[in-house]
Amino acid sequence: MALIKSISGIRGTIGGKPGDTLSPLDIVKFTSAFGSWLVEKTGNKKIVIGRDGRISGPVVNNLVVNTLVSLGIEVIDLGLSTTPTVEIAVVMEKAAGGIIITASHNPKDWNALKLLNGKGEFISGEDGAEVLEKAAKGDFSYATVEKLGSHEINDSYLQKHIDAILAHELVQVDKIQAKKFRIVVDAINSTGAIFVPALLKALGVKEADIILLNGEVNGKFAHNPEPLPQNLTQLANEVNKSGAHLGIAVDPDVDRLVLVCEDGSMFGEEYTLVAVADYVLSKRKGNTVSNLSSSRALKDVTMRHGGTYYPSSVGEVNVVKKMKEVDAVIGGEGNGGIIMPDMHYGRDALIGIALFLSFLAENGKTVKQIRGTYPDYFISKNKIEFESGIDLEAVFELLKKKYKSQPLNTEDGLRIEFDNDWVHLRSSNTEPIIRVIAESNFETTARNIATRLIHDIREFM
Numbered sequence: 001m002a003l004i005k006s007i008s009g010i011r012g013t014i015g016g017k018p019g020d021t022l023s024p025l026d027i028v029k030f031t032s033a034f035g036s037w038l039v040e041k042t043g044n045k046k047i048v049i050g051r052d053g054r055i056s057g058p059v060v061n062n063l064v065v066n067t068l069v070s071l072g073i074e075v076i077d078l079g080l081s082t083t084p085t086v087e088i089a090v091v092m093e094k095a096a097g098g099i100i101i102t103a104s105h106n107p108k109d110w111n112a113l114k115l116l117n118g119k120g121e122f123i124s125g126e127d128g129a130e131v132l133e134k135a136a137k138g139d140f141s142y143a144t145v146e147k148l149g150s151h152e153i154n155d156s157y158l159q160k161h162i163d164a165i166l167a168h169e170l171v172q173v174d175k176i177q178a179k180k181f182r183i184v185v186d187a188i189n190s191t192g193a194i195f196v197p198a199l200l201k202a203l204g205v206k207e208a209d210i211i212l213l214n215g216e217v218n219g220k221f222a223h224n225p226e227p228l229p230q231n232l233t234q235l236a237n238e239v240n241k242s243g244a245h246l247g248i249a250v251d252p253d254v255d256r257l258v259l260v261c262e263d264g265s266m267f268g269e270e271y272t273l274v275a276v277a278d279y280v281l282s283k284r285k286g287n288t289v290s291n292l293s294s295s296r297a298l299k300d301v302t303m304r305h306g307g308t309y310y311p312s313s314v315g316e317v318n319v320v321k322k323m324k325e326v327d328a329v330i331g332g333e334g335n336g337g338i339i340m341p342d343m344h345y346g347r348d349a350l351i352g353i354a355l356f357l358s359f360l361a362e363n364g365k366t367v368k369q370i371r372g373t374y375p376d377y378f379i380s381k382n383k384i385e386f387e388s389g390i391d392l393e394a395v396f397e398l399l400k401k402k403y404k405s406q407p408l409n410t411e412d413g414l415r416i417e418f419d420n421d422w423v424h425l426r427s428s429n430t431e432p433i434i435r436v437i438a439e440s441n442f443e444t445t446a447r448n449i450a451t452r453l454i455h456d457i458r459e460f461m
Contacts, residue, residue, distance in 0.1 A: 004431065005030075005132055011103055011112035014056045022111055024063055031067040032142075033135035034099065034115055037127075039073065042118060044096035045149065046074045048089045050081030050157075051101035052252045053190035055219035056111045060101050064113070065151050072143030075151045080191050080217060082254035084348035085161045087120035091344065092160065097123070102253035105226035106431075108219055121345050122317045158195060161350060162202045164343065170283055171354045175361035177204025182244045184211040184260075186235040188225050190252035192349075193217050199350050203357060211242055227251055227258040227336060228381075229266045240264035246360070246367050250349045256336040257349035259356065261368040268371070269336040270295040270379055275370055276338050276352055277330045279359035281305035286329030289322045291315070292415050293424045293437045294334030295377050313412035314426060320345045334379070378443040380450040383433040390461055392427055392434070398460045399425065399453075416453075423449050425457070 003012035003021050010030045012022030019026065039045055047068055051057040061077070068075045076093050078086060083100050090098040098116035106112075115123050115131065123131070134140060143149065165171060183205060187193035193215040200210050213234060214222040224231045227249040239247040239260050247260030259267035259275075267275075274297045277288055281302065288302045291314040299309035307329075312322035316333065323331040323341060332338045337347035340355070360367065386392070396414050407417040413426025423438040434457060438449040 005135075006128070009112055009114045009128075011106070011110065013109050014059075014111055015109070022060075024059075027060055027063045027113070028067050029138070030113060030131075030135050031064050031099070032071065032140045034097075034113070034131050035068050035071045035073050036140035037131050037134050038096040039071070042096040044094075044118070045072060046076065046093060046095040048076045048078065048086055048093050048095045048098040048116075049101065050078035050086040050089070050098075052082070052254075053080060053193075053217040053219050054101075054103065054111055054252065055108055057101055057219065060111050060113075064099055064101060069149040069151055070142045071140070071149060072147045073149040075149060077151060077153050078157050079153060079155060080194060081157065082161075082191050082195055082350070083114065084255055084344065084346050084350060085157050085195070087116060087344050087346040087348075088161055088164065089154075089157045090116055090118065090120035092157075094118075100253065104253050105251045105256070107225065108221050119345070121320055124317060158198060161195075162199055165199065165351050165354045166202060168340075168343065168351065168354070170280060170358060171203075171351075172358040172361060173202075173204055176357045179245075179361045180209065181205055181246065181357065181360075182209040182211070182242065184213065184235060184238045184242060184244045184247045186213045186227075186232065186247070186249040187215050187217075188223070188227075188250070188252055189214045189216055189218050189221050190225070190254075191217060192250040192252070192254045195254055195350060196248065196250060196353065199353060203354060211238060211244065213238060221252070225252050227256055227269065232258065232260065232266070236260050236264040236266070246357075248353060254349045255347040257338060257352040257356075258336045259367065261371060262366050263368055265368065267367060270334040270377075271297065271371060271374060272336045272352065272356070273330075273332045273334065273338055274298050274301055274374055275359065276355045277301055278305075278374075279355055279362075280330045280340075281307060284329045287326045289319055289326065289328045289331035291319055291333050292409065292412055293426070293435070294332075295379060295439060296422075297374055297377055298334075300375060316347055318412070375441075377439050377441060378446045379437060379439045380443075380446040382436040382450050382454060383428075383431075384436065384454060384457055385433050386461065388432070395457060395460045396425070399456060402456065418449065421445060421449060423453050425453060 103110035338352035409415040
């Protein structure tokens with residue numbers, strides 16, 4: 001059981017003692033701190049909320065709603081929704097901010113409060129620290145009975161999000177419709193089962209050509225909800241069996257997009273952003289951004305189109321900050337997260353689907369052939385669990401000392417360069433783990449680099 005307080009929100013397992021898990025008392029405390037902080041900062045008493053399809057979603061949603069109403073806040077409740085949809089709604093509603101009730105790719109016993117500012121973006125580190133301090137001090141008070149807030153359920157944003165995607169100048173509905181694509185979707189028993197088929201139909205894919213797997217929105221995830229190859233065997237087999245043109249997987253809050261080729265092979269989560277960026281850069285010249293743990297394939301594609309690639313620290317808020325600094329036309333993260341700034345500054349699997357299908361419809365290649373146009377870099381993604389009390393800073397200092405002869409980047413954890421290969425080590429903001437990510441032209445080399453660093457870390461621990 002765990003409770004993790006980070007700058008962007010609070011995440012934990014359901015059940016257990018207050019302070020150790022995401023208990024009702026902790027939900028009320030952090031919602032109170034965030035809601036009162038927003039009102040103090042902005043003078044605006046409107047907050048948008050939405051949730052994914054988790055089992056605990058209705059309970060957490062009710063606690064959040066009633067806490068905000070008790071603060072005198074006007075709550076716009078989207079109900080079952082997606083992270084990018086809530087982000088868009090915050091701006092359209094002119095709200096002070098938003099709360100997304102989702103633990104993203106974590107297992108079903110987890111849930112979280114993701115916190116948004118008035119731009120529909122994750123709050124900054126500085127703002128997050130203020131919210132955490134307010135929660136720790138209990139520095140908030142509730143409204144009198146005459147000044148209680150209100151609760152409005154608004155189910156219009158599925159269509160509003162889709163309408164915004166259809167209006168995007170790079171989304172080619174006519175060409176997608178003409179191709180008569182057959183598509184398999186793994187919705188992992190969450191809100192992707194509602195939003196992805198609705199988007200595909202709006203893009204001209206016939207209902208009979210949409211094969212939906214794990215489509216009951218009950219939060220009882222049919223497999224590990226993180227869209228990694230080992231969790232997508234059902235999707236791969238169905239694509240192959242049904243003769244589909246493409247397989248689509250999203251995570252429970254629909255901000256990550258992973259693709260499967262027509263033969264059931266993995267397109268590669270790192271290459272979702274690469275392919276969509278390739279399409280966008282063919283229409284708009286400009287710069288790109290991804291985080292330090294993402295494949296260098298994006299840099300290759302960006303340079304081929306005459307743009308400049310910029311790395312950022314891991315975390316959506318850091319990618320967005322760098323994108324704004326360099327005026328990037330597209331950015332994101334190598335976990336299948338695509339950020340199109342002229343839609344909104346947030347990872348959005350739905351705009352990613354529309355842009356990839358436009359690319360697929362326009363160039364005439366199969367999904368497998370598109371993947372073949374990019375260099376084969378292999379990324380080995382690993383993690384080491386650690387117990388509380390471990391001095392991670394000391395561990396990283398020992399690693400820096402051992403690899404002092406190699407080029408080092410300490411902007412976010414530790415990234416070590418080995419000629420054309422690299423490894424990135426960083427502690428997670430949402431789980432008690434150290435992520436160890438290595439990339440090479442050769443799969444064995446990437447695995448060996450990661451294994452070597454994992455051994456070092458365990459030895460230094």
